[in-house]
Amino acid sequence: MNISSNPWVWIAALGSIAIFSSMFKDNPFYRAAEHIFVGSGAGYALTQAYRNITIQGWRPMSDDGRFILIIPLILGVLLYTRFFRKIEWMSRWSMSFLIGVGTGIAIYGVYNSQLVAQLRATMVPLFVAGNAAATRDNIILVFGVIAVLLYFLFTVQVKGPVKHATSVGRVLMMITFGVSFGNVVMGRISLLLGVLETVYGKWLGLF
Amino acid sequence: MSFLQNMDRRIIYIFMLLLVSIPLIKPLGIPIEINYMTQEVYDMMDSLQPGDRVLFSINYDPTSAPDIHPQAVIVLRHLMQKGVKVAMVTFSASGPNIVEQLILPYEQEGKVYGEDFVNLGFIAGGETAIRNFGRDIIGTAKADYRGANLNSIPMLQDIVDARDFELVYVFHGYNPGVQEWVRQVQGALNINLVAGVVMVSVPEVMPFFTSGQIAGMLQGLRGAAEYELLLGQPGSAVAKMDAQSLGHLVIIFFVIVGNIAFFLEKKNAKK
Amino acid sequence: MRREIPIAITLIVGLTMLLSNFVDVPLGSEYSLKSLASELGGWVIIISAFAVGLASVNLVRIHSNHIRRRSSNWIYSVLLLVFLVGWTVMGILEFHNPESEALRTFSQNMFNSILSSLGAAMFALVALYLASAANRAFRVRNLDAAILLGATLIMMLGRAPVGALIWDKFPVMADWMLSVPNNVGQRAIMIGAAIGAFATSLRILLGIERGHLGSE
Numbered sequence: 001m002n003i004s005s006n007p008w009v010w011i012a013a014l015g016s017i018a019i020f021s022s023m024f025k026d027n028p029f030y031r032a033a034e035h036i037f038v039g040s041g042a043g044y045a046l047t048q049a050y051r052n053i054t055i056q057g058w059r060p061m062s063d064d065g066r067f068i069l070i071i072p073l074i075l076g077v078l079l080y081t082r083f084f085r086k087i088e089w090m091s092r093w094s095m096s097f098l099i100g101v102g103t104g105i106a107i108y109g110v111y112n113s114q115l116v117a118q119l120r121a122t123m124v125p126l127f128v129a130g131n132a133a134a135t136r137d138n139i140i141l142v143f144g145v146i147a148v149l150l151y152f153l154f155t156v157q158v159k160g161p162v163k164h165a166t167s168v169g170r171v172l173m174m175i176t177f178g179v180s181f182g183n184v185v186m187g188r189i190s191l192l193l194g195v196l197e198t199v200y201g202k203w204l205g206l207f
Numbered sequence: 208m209s210f211l212q213n214m215d216r217r218i219i220y221i222f223m224l225l226l227v228s229i230p231l232i233k234p235l236g237i238p239i240e241i242n243y244m245t246q247e248v249y250d251m252m253d254s255l256q257p258g259d260r261v262l263f264s265i266n267y268d269p270t271s272a273p274d275i276h277p278q279a280v281i282v283l284r285h286l287m288q289k290g291v292k293v294a295m296v297t298f299s300a301s302g303p304n305i306v307e308q309l310i311l312p313y314e315q316e317g318k319v320y321g322e323d324f325v326n327l328g329f330i331a332g333g334e335t336a337i338r339n340f341g342r343d344i345i346g347t348a349k350a351d352y353r354g355a356n357l358n359s360i361p362m363l364q365d366i367v368d369a370r371d372f373e374l375v376y377v378f379h380g381y382n383p384g385v386q387e388w389v390r391q392v393q394g395a396l397n398i399n400l401v402a403g404v405v406m407v408s409v410p411e412v413m414p415f416f417t418s419g420q421i422a423g424m425l426q427g428l429r430g431a432a433e434y435e436l437l438l439g440q441p442g443s444a445v446a447k448m449d450a451q452s453l454g455h456l457v458i459i460f461f462v463i464v465g466n467i468a469f470f471l472e473k474k475n476a477k478k
Numbered sequence: 479m480r481r482e483i484p485i486a487i488t489l490i491v492g493l494t495m496l497l498s499n500f501v502d503v504p505l506g507s508e509y510s511l512k513s514l515a516s517e518l519g520g521w522v523i524i525i526s527a528f529a530v531g532l533a534s535v536n537l538v539r540i541h542s543n544h545i546r547r548r549s550s551n552w553i554y555s556v557l558l559l560v561f562l563v564g565w566t567v568m569g570i571l572e573f574h575n576p577e578s579e580a581l582r583t584f585s586q587n588m589f590n591s592i593l594s595s596l597g598a599a600m601f602a603l604v605a606l607y608l609a610s611a612a613n614r615a616f617r618v619r620n621l622d623a624a625i626l627l628g629a630t631l632i633m634m635l636g637r638a639p640v641g642a643l644i645w646d647k648f649p650v651m652a653d654w655m656l657s658v659p660n661n662v663g664q665r666a667i668m669i670g671a672a673i674g675a676f677a678t679s680l681r682i683l684l685g686i687e688r689g690h691l692g693s694e
Contacts, residue, residue, distance in 0.1 A: 008587045008590065008591040009591070011591040011592065011595075012590065012591040012592075012594075012595035013595075015591070015592065015595050015596050015599065016595050016596070016598075016599040019596060019599035019600055019603065020599060020602075020603065022603070023216075023217065023220050023603065023606060024217055024220075031551065031554050032554065032557060033596055034600075035554040035555070035557045035558040035561075036557060036558070036561050036592065036596065037592070037593070037596035037597060037600065038537070038558055039537075039557065039558035039559060039560065039561030039562040039565070040561045040562070040565050040588075040592050040593050040596075041301075041593060041597070042533065042534035042537045042538075042558075042562045042565075043534070043561060043562040043563065043564065043565025043566040043568075043569065044300070044301065044565055044569065044589070044593060045300050045530050045531065045533065045534050046530075046531050046534045046535075046562070046565075046566045046569070047565065047566055047568075047569025047570060047572075047573070048300045048303070048329050048331070048527075048530060048569075049331070049527050049528065049530040049531035049534075050531075050566075050569070050570055050573065051328065051329070051569075051573055052329065052330065052331045052523065052524070052526075052527030052530070053524060053527045053528065054573070055328075055349050055350050056330075056331075056349060056520065056523050056524045056527060057524040057527070059349075060349070068517075069521075069524065071521065072520075072521035072522075072524040072525050073524060075521070075525050076524055076525045076527065076528030076529075077528065079525070079528050079529055079532060080528070080532070080535065083535070083536070083539065089480045092480070092481070092484040092691050093483065093484055093487060094525055094528075095484070095690055095691070096484035096485065096487045096488040096491075096690065096691065097487055097488075097491055097521070097522070097525065098522060098525055098526065098529070099488055099492075099682060099690045100487055100488035100489070100490070100491035100492040100495070100683070101335055101491055101492065101495050101518055101519065101521075101522045102333075102334065102335065102522075103488070103492050103679040103682045103683055104491065104492035104493065104494065104495025104496045104683070105334060105335060105338055105391065105495050105496075105519075106334070106390075106675060106679050107492075107496050107675075107676060107679045107680070107683075108495075108496060108499040109334070109338075109387075109390030109391050109394070110390060110672045110675045110676060110679075111672065111676060112390070112394045112395075113389050113390045113393070113394040113420065114386075114390065114668050114669070114671070114672035114675075115669060115672040115673065115676070117394065117418055117420055118414055118418060118665050118668055118669055118672070119669065120418070121414070121417065121418030121419070121665070122665060137657075137658050140658055140659065140662060141658065141661065141662055144659070144662035144663075144666075145662055145665055145666045145669070148662060148663055148666035148667075149666050149669065149670060152666075152670055169666075170622065171625060172659055172662050172663050172666075173663050174622050174625040174626045174629065175625060175626075175629045175655060175659040175660065175663065176410065176629075176659065176660050176662070176663025176664060176667075177626055177629075177663075178625065178626040178627065178628065178629020178630040178632075178633065179410050179629055179630075179633050179655055179656055179659070179660040180407075180410045180411075180660075181626070181629075181630045181633075182629065182630045182631075182632070182633025182634045182637065182652075183406045183407055183409050183410055183427075183633065183637070184406070184407050184608075185455065185458055185605075185608055185630070185634055186406045186427060186428075186429070186451070186455070186633075186634065186637050186638070187274050187405055187406030187407040187427055188407075188601075188602075188604045188605040188608055189227070189450075189451055189454035189455070189458075189605045190273055190274040190406060190427055190428040190447070190451065191270075191271070191273045191274055191598060191601050191602040191604070191605060192227065192454070192602040192605035192606070193227065193231070193273065193428070193447040193450050193451065193454075194272065194273020194274070194276075194598050194602065195273065195595075195598050195599050195602040196224075196227065196228060196231055196450075197231070197273075197443060197447065198595060198598075200228065200231055200232060201231075201443075206231075206232045207231060207232055207446070214613060216610045219606075219609050219610045219613060220606045220609070220610070222609075223605070223606055223609045224606070237639040237640055237643060238639065238642070238643075239639045240639070240642055240649055242649075242653070243653075268597065269593055269594040269595075269596075269597035269598055270597045270598060270600065270601040271601070272594065272597075272598060273598050273602070300530055301593065301597075304585070304586060304589040304590075304593075304594075307582075307586055307589075308586070308589075308590065308594075311586070330523060331523055331524075331526040331527040331529070331530050332519075332522045332523040332526040332527075333526065335519050335522040335523065335526075336519075336522070336523050336526070338519060339516060339519040339520060339523065342516065343516065347520070347523070353576045353582075354573070354576030355576075395499075406637075409656070410656065410660050410664055411664055411668075413656060413657065413660060413661050413664055414661055414664050414665040414668055417657060417661050426637075429637060448638075448639050449639070451638055451639070452638040452639050452640035452641075453640075454605070454638075455634045455635065455637075455638040455640070455641075456638075456640060457609060458608065458609055458612050458634065459631060459634060459635070461609055461610075461612045461613035462612045462613070462616050462627070462631075464613060465612065465613040465614060465616060465617065466616070466617060466618055469617050469618075
């Protein structure tokens, strides 16, 4: 064991242990660590906001003479009127600007890259000569996508052969969720290992 | 039976912590197979030439860093060894200091900030910022994280838009990330896009990979471990794979135990 | 007018961004539709920067109230505000003194040991809660649950190195499940979501959807 003498490593390790102590019981160390984290995160976010406002808005306006940027600077300040009930309606101007741009770019991006490109990628040959595995996979892909899309059709009553297709769709959805959950488990364990590396490796020097 | 079904949570936590801690301290040496997707990404990076310029988009924060930061570390090491220049931008508020974490060791080694790498900092605005940035790198970023005017950065000379980079590597922890890059930049400018993704997001990014919209994908900590092996420099990601294996076995064990107890209790109730 | 003007802003700005993808019309001597769209995108960056600070300002409001009223555990609110203000001051000083190596090193150490470590620890707890939830909640009550559990187990054994030791087909099965059935489900969800997003975006642009404007 080779315990670190770096005070920053001690802070990281003790903070991690304080957070983990909440597993057993809520306690003052956990509360303190939690509030330190939230306060630090909020302070850090404010710093990044200040940087962006200065670099993107204030400096181009004051140093380069781009006075039109007063408009987004004012719209940005108006966002904060939501804290005052009498004038909170002014924040709608800023929100509607953000939403307007967002929806404008989303329509094209979603249509092009999610709808058209994905539909195009689904149009694969149902028979691939000399490759049974690719044939099998392509058939599952094409009919599977149709089956899952049918499964999500709730506006009409589903009966007859279409009902069998929706059952296939549901099975495929269960597999999809199972795959997602498996990956979630793996991802979360990775996070745990990262913290243990800080405590065992960097702090206690066990590896 | 009810003990198995309603085991005290703290016993489960301690069991899990103990079992994943042991292989961290005493590795088991379970062999790691290389996935074809990792091999493809490695080959793509290996084909780059000294002097080529690559853009990293760091879209993760400390809460997801343990799963994806090892990828950024090892891929950057590969590129630095090859003499490839890397510009890094982030659309996540915590990103700039993560980028500083990545580049500090190379500055200490003697690599030059501005010539070998540059930190373009955080740009607010999510998908809109990505759209603008992809089309006008210098005009959107305006200054680097250390306050320098981008026109004075040697490695950014003649850079106009994302097409001027050999490839764009998006490290995706959460949105805005791969999907936004695909929607706003890859489709419009037809750039070479590679993704490093947290395990949680791998299933939802998969359709972009199979449709060819992203050229390659590294998957979480496992992807980093495989990349370390391909580079011949096994490091912390490889060291954690044994613990990862035991962690999975613990979860599977508890699922099976819980279900056995459930079925036995159902059987007893019928009697 | 308090609702009409925002709706008009959404429509004009949204249409500008949308149409700029298809046509480039000159607007006077200096601007075109594409350059206007780019300018508006730049404005979003500035306004979004203000939005980044919104949550922090709200936190200051809430916790200042706690301290003023001496609510229970108000001392933690003091701790929160000390770190919030301290971090903000440090960050702004670092921004205005970019040549200061000492400030940059101090700020990076603070980030590594506080934000990075505590953030990772908070989310690492989920792995432990997952183990507990796997024992209590993951029950095979019907065929759907059995399929879901089967897929989960194959994925977990296929992705962990130990799975290949148990049976060398686990990684192959996991890869196949990820690239075929999962791809099918995710692609169908993506297509459906794209159609939904398309419809919702049109409704927002035309002012039919007004949820973003809040209540009267």
